[in-house]
Amino acid sequence: MSDRIAVVGAGQMGNGIAHVFAQSGFDVVMVDVADAALAKGRETIAKNLDRQVKKGTLTDAGKVGVLARVTTSTSMDAIAGAALVVEAATEHRELKFRIFADMDAKADAGAVLATNTSSISITEIAAQTKRAGQVIGMHFMNPVPVMQLVEIIRGLATSDETTGRVIAWSSAVGKTPVEVNDYPGFVANRILMPMINEAIYCVMEGVAAPEAIDTVMKLGMNHPMGPLALADLIGLDTCLAILDVLHEGLGDSKYRPCPLLRKYVAAGWLGRKSGRGFFNY
16 A cells, blocks of 8 residues: 555644644645645644644654655645545545545546545545545534544445545554544434534524533533534534535425524534634634
């Protein structure tokens, strides 16, 4: 297995994916359209490594080694030579389609093209390429360096060989791969997003304040984080995008996004990244 990995997108998920591969000994190139995004991505990796050093789970020399294995580029040409290319751009169908067509043109013929999408059809994404058998979903959880799960999503044409390779890569970076099929929201978000949506309806209908709702779920259901704080962490715009995919793809009114969620997104109250969501940051 080649030890060269490419990650397209240097945001919250992309830099986390680059981090875990580099920490497991892989050479990683992180690609983004903006130099500023790449610099911020590297800075986030360094900060997260510092946390590990403070906890005693990583040495200073180990941190230096990880950072040395992460290079950056603003050109998609940099993915040439990678055995695995993981796309981690924002959750917009047309953007992902464009990126995959570009990745298909620039990646080596034998390379696997994976998407970190949390809800968009792997089959549709694969159809933008000439290698549908080598396209797969590799849905990491946020924050990537901490969370154990990777949802491995097979599109209609994904080959057994591709699936096996991606399961092996996931295990190599210390994650637990779980294989699921290509339906809207897969497993994680098909179950999580209706819960978050219902919590938002509880706010809108005045059932309880956000703090009270989150406390009920933390103390009553033993969740480490309440659904509204989790929505703020994910990004309310991302939650809305996933619910729209579920609603459109499954056609069931139970997935209809809460009007209050739409209102918050329209106001630019996106959660932690904007400084305000259901809570202030």
